[in-house]
Amino acid sequence: MLQCHVKGCNSNNFPLQLSDVEIEIQETDFNPKFLRNMLSKLEWNALVKTALEINITTLPNVLPNDLDEEFLKMLHRVLLETHIKQGQMICPNCNHTYPIKDGIPNMLLSETET
Amino acid sequence: MIPTPNLDHLSPGDYEHVYEPAEDTFLLLDALEKDAEFLRNEIKPCICLEIGSGTGCVSTFLGKILGDGTALLICTDINPYASAITNKTGYHNSIQLDSITTNLVNGLLPRLYHSIDILCFNPPYVVTTSDDLYLSKSILEKAWAGGIDGREIIDKMLPLVDKLLSDKGVFYLLLINENKPNEVCEIMKNNYHLQSEVLLSRLAGREKQLILKFWRNTR
Numbered sequence: 001m002l003q004c005h006v007k008g009c010n011s012n013n014f015p016l017q018l019s020d021v022e023i024e025i026q027e028t029d030f031n032p033k034f035l036r037n038m039l040s041k042l043e044w045n046a047l048v049k050t051a052l053e054i055n056i057t058t059l060p061n062v063l064p065n066d067l068d069e070e071f072l073k074m075l076h077r078v079l080l081e082t083h084i085k086q087g088q089m090i091c092p093n094c095n096h097t098y099p100i101k102d103g104i105p106n107m108l109l110s111e112t113e114t
Numbered sequence: 115m116i117p118t119p120n121l122d123h124l125s126p127g128d129y130e131h132v133y134e135p136a137e138d139t140f141l142l143l144d145a146l147e148k149d150a151e152f153l154r155n156e157i158k159p160c161i162c163l164e165i166g167s168g169t170g171c172v173s174t175f176l177g178k179i180l181g182d183g184t185a186l187l188i189c190t191d192i193n194p195y196a197s198a199i200t201n202k203t204g205y206h207n208s209i210q211l212d213s214i215t216t217n218l219v220n221g222l223l224p225r226l227y228h229s230i231d232i233l234c235f236n237p238p239y240v241v242t243t244s245d246d247l248y249l250s251k252s253i254l255e256k257a258w259a260g261g262i263d264g265r266e267i268i269d270k271m272l273p274l275v276d277k278l279l280s281d282k283g284v285f286y287l288l289l290i291n292e293n294k295p296n297e298v299c300e301i302m303k304n305n306y307h308l309q310s311e312v313l314l315s316r317l318a319g320r321e322k323q324l325i326l327k328f329w330r331n332t333r
Contacts, residue, residue: 001225001226002214002222003221003222003224003225004221005220029183034186037184037185038160041161041186041229043225101194103201104194104198104201104214104215105215107215107221108215108216108217108220109220
């Protein structure tokens with residue numbers, strides 16, 4: 001969902017690539033209504049690509065038409081229970097690095113970059 | 115009556131880095147509570163966004179209003195310390211908040227273009243000089259210093275509201291009289307065809323605070 005916003009960096013800047021990540025799994029209640037809600041807002045290709053970078057291979061390349069419980073549970077695991085605690089997000093175009101610390105992405109730029 | 119979020123996990127030391135909820139925060143909570151039925155039954159949000167979340171009190175409260183955990187609650191703050199506290203406040207009140215440290219909504223557009231169903235902003239509204247705003251090194255000062263008419267940050271946000279709001283989206287904005295709320299409503303109407311009303315207003319000491327609510331014509 002986050003995109004590079006360095007001045008002049010206007011193409012090929014999404015999705016940001018994950019690097020040096022530390023993953024933590026936190027179990028939470030399964031909420032199929034939330035998942036169905038979110039699916040309409042997701043950019044599926046970007047999600048699949050990003051998940052692969054952290055070795056999550058359970059997502060199909062194409063979003064299935066039939067959203068059965070098994071699929072939603074798998075999605076729940078990826079979207080809601082898989083947390084990136086530490087790491088970096090790197091712009092594939094300009095290589096700017098945005099840090100993730102304690103699960104919080106930092107998109108701030110220095111004054112010269114905006 | 116929805117209780118004010120529990121902030122017992124915050125220490126006096128935390129309030130050296132983040133602005134403690136005050137009358138303005140509570141007015142925004144009251145406005146959301148006033149609109150609770152409308153938010154739950156008509157808006158039925160998918161994605162909510164709060165800008166300048168501070169302690170996270172407002173988004174936690176919004177999460178409580180919505181109740182069923184079916185909306186994504188994104189919070190931004192320019193202060194990394196506030197982002198961390200926001201997530202903690204959500205956690206301590208059993209509401210999942212997703213903090214991002216950024217200036218206003220940098221990095222969120224264009225991906226969240228016309229995607230936000232509920233947008234909240236308690237801006238830095240205090241009238242100061244431009245120098246106070248741009249030369250200050252204090253992160254806490256950024257939470258309140260608003261520059262000329264207290265409008266300098268608010269005016270940066272206004273064009274972004276149109277980009278962020280979904281067709282059914284609503285925007286809640288806290289202002290004080292010195293911010294010239296009528297002028298803000300005119301800008302939103304003339305430039306972006308956004309309708310508005312004063313949802314609540316209250317005197318806090320000498321400060322007249324109000325909550326403006328904006329929505330698209332199409333609704």
